[in-house]
Amino acid sequence: MVKLFARPLPIxxxxxxxxxxxxxxIGKPYMRAFHFSWLSFLTAxxxxxxIAPIMPAIKKDLNLTVAEVGDSNLTSIASTIIFRVIIGPLCDRFGPKRIMAALLVVGAIPVGxxxxxxxxxxxxxxxxxxGVIGATFVPCQFWTTQMFSSSVVGSANALVGGWGNMGAGVTYVIMPIVLEGILSRGVSEHNAWRIAMVVPAGLCLVVGLGCLLFSDDCPQGDWSRRGLSIEQTSKYDADEVYNANSEKNNATKVEKSDAASIDSETNVPARTAVKNPTIGTFLLALKNPNVIxxxxxxxxxxxxELAVDNVIGYFFYEHFALSLKNAGLxxxxxxxxxxxxxxxxxxxSDYFxxxxxxxxxxxxxxIMIFLNGIFxxxxxxSLTGLNQSIVILIIFSYFTQACCGSVFGIVPFxxxxxxxxxxxxxxxGGNVGGLIFTGVFKAxxxxxxxxxxxxGGVTIGVSLMTFLMKIDGRRLLEIRRK
Known part of the structure; x- marks a missing residue:
């Protein structure tokens, strides 16, 4: 099973x-990047x-209709689609650290x-x-892909993605409390929610600057140094990793030409030149049916997950006539x-x-995506009673989010x-789905x-597409011909 507490890190x-x-x-470069990737995404x-946890207060103050609330939810997700497509190639060119920091700092402005x-x-x-800040998911996943090998990349991507997504739950806890705290100071309802929005904006600025100043892009340090050999870089902490040269000497000797092209353990290209990002890069990716x-x-x-994050608090608030604080919790x-x-x-994904x-x-x-649809x-x-609704909410949220992890266990391959x-x-694609499903909730x-x-019905149907995927020449079900 994946080593979560390895010390020192084997390289x-x-x-x-x-x-x-x-x-x-929190040692550099690997674990420092790991922690900044999830912390940055959580902050984003x-x-x-x-806005979602305090939407009832905003709706009342701005006299928004139900349709206008739905339009605002759609808009916050729709814009992220554009930014996510752009950000991927920018990570290829400039590295994840700078792109992550830029997104947090720029995104803090409209939040505030x-x-x-x-x-x-x-x-x-x-x-x-x-919505620009939602594109932080791309450098989050790209970052750990640069730092961790194919044997643990699925776990690394899932951990940072999951802990980052946990920011939605943290926000549902924090924002109603912040709003109540401001109201308790005698601030009017008209101004309270406006002041509350300064808190997440400030967090984005602080974490964005920290990300830029205290982390590395890749094992060699700065993105400009990627591809350098171990002997050409000294970015490792002595107590954080095995001595690279001694490990190299103890490793099974192979010809350099073979080692540069194939990772013998995983049969995945080990040191493949990254193409410069162009329009052709997107076309090349889209020609691969697995990407679609x-x-x-x-x-x-x-x-x-995005669509439910936008509506779940308000749904419990309305459906079960709960207080804003209890609905948020x-x-x-x-x-x-x-x-x-x-x-x-x-x-x-890594284990199997x-x-x-x-x-x-x-x-x-x-298995994950099929059970997601079922639950x-x-x-x-289950919505006839509050207690049973909460239990099923927890179960379907597990499969929804575990499915996110299993998707990005496949992406690097x-x-x-x-x-x-x-x-x-x-x-x-996740944001397009968020846009479509938010539209379903609006309808x-x-x-x-x-x-x-x-x-649920759509998800079960899409789950069957797993049998159409062919990665490294292998399908989930293979028909052997005599």
């Missing part, structure tokens, strides 16, 4: 990537979804300015620009499940990869030469339980 002598994880370390979520909205059109416009399928898969996992359960749910999708190769990853993914349908029938572009496209705004039934 692959060919790829220079870490073969294990130590979540209690606090800005991106800060959202309190200036006085009507629906201004509010919706600001939510459009807040993964975009659908991510639409039915992360896309569902229940809504937070959905996001807080990311503490371990997405990670288990990555762990299981070691047992059965890429077919193991495909099997885990199919979304069950949730529709589709085409290692354009991982950034593929990550961007698959990530954008069923007067019958929200029916929307969950629709989401």
């Amino acid at each position: 692959d002598p060919v790829t220079q990537k870490a073969n294990a994880i130590n979540i209690f370390s 979520f606090t800005g991106w979804f800060a 300015l959202s309190g200036l909205a006085n009507n629906a059109s201004e509010f919706i416009t600001l939510r459009f620009f807040i 399928i993964l975009m659908f898969m991510y639409a039915c996992s992360f896309g569902i 229940i809504g937070s359960l959905f996001g807080l499940m990311n503490l371990f749910s997405r990670a288990t999708g990555g762990f299981l 990869y070691q047992k059965a190769g890429i077919r193991g990853r495909l099997l885990v993914h199919f 979304l349908i069950i949730f529709h029938f 589709v085409d290692p030469t354009i991982v950034g572009a593929i990550s961007g496209l698959v990530g954008a 069923y705004s007067h019958d929200t339980p029916a929307a969950f039934l629709v989401l």
Whole structure:
């Protein structure tokens, strides 16, 4: 199983990537990048979804209609699609650290300015620009892909993605408390929510600057040094990794030409030149049917997560006539499940990869996405009582998020030469799904339980596309011809 507490970190002598994880370390370059990737994404979520937990207060103050609330939710997700597609190739060119920092700092501006909205059109416009911060998912996943080898990359991606997504749950806890605290100081309802929005904006600025100043892009340090040999760089902490030269000497000797092209343990290209990002990069990625399928898969996992994050607190507030604080606490359960749910999708993907190769990853993914659809349908029938609704909410949130982890356990194997572009496209597929499913919730705004039934049916249908995928020449089910 994946080593989560390895010390020192074993390093692959060919790829220079870490073969294990130590979540209690903050050493450079590997674990420092690991922790900044999830912390940055979590902080981005606090800005991106800060409005959702206090939407009832905003709706009342700005006299928004149900349709206008739905439009604002759609807008905040729609804009992220554009930015995610652009950000992937930018990561390939400039490295994840600078792109992550830029997104947080730039995204903090519309988050902080959202309190200036006085009507629906201004509010919706600001939510459009807040959407830029949702693109932080791409450098988050790209970063750990650069730092960790194929044997643990699924777990690393799932951990940072899941802990980052947990920001939605954290926001559902924090923002109602912040709002109540401001109101208790005698501030009017008109001004309280506006002041509250300064908190996530400030967090984005602080973490963005910290990310830029205190982390590395890749094992060699700065992105400009990527591809240098171990002997050419001294960026390792002595107590953080095995001595690279001694490990190299103890490793099985192979010809350099073979070592440079194939990772003997995983049969995945180990040191493949990354193509410069161009329009052709996107076209090359889109010509691969696996990329298209993964975009659908991510639409039915992360896309569902985005759509539910936007409505779940307000739904419990309305459906069960709860207080804003209690509805927020229940809504937070959905996001807080990311503490371990997405990670288990990555762990299981890595574990079965070691047992059965890429077919193991495909099997885990199919199980996760299929059960995701099943429990979304069950949730529709559980809404007759609060307690049972909460239980099923927790179960379907687990499979929704674990499915996100299993998707990005597959992504690095589709085409290692354009991982950034593929990550961007698959990530954008998640946002397209979020946009579509948020539209479903808007269409069923007067019958929200029916929307969950629709989401479940679509997800079950998409899960069957797993059998069409062919990675490294292997399918989940292979028909042997005599």
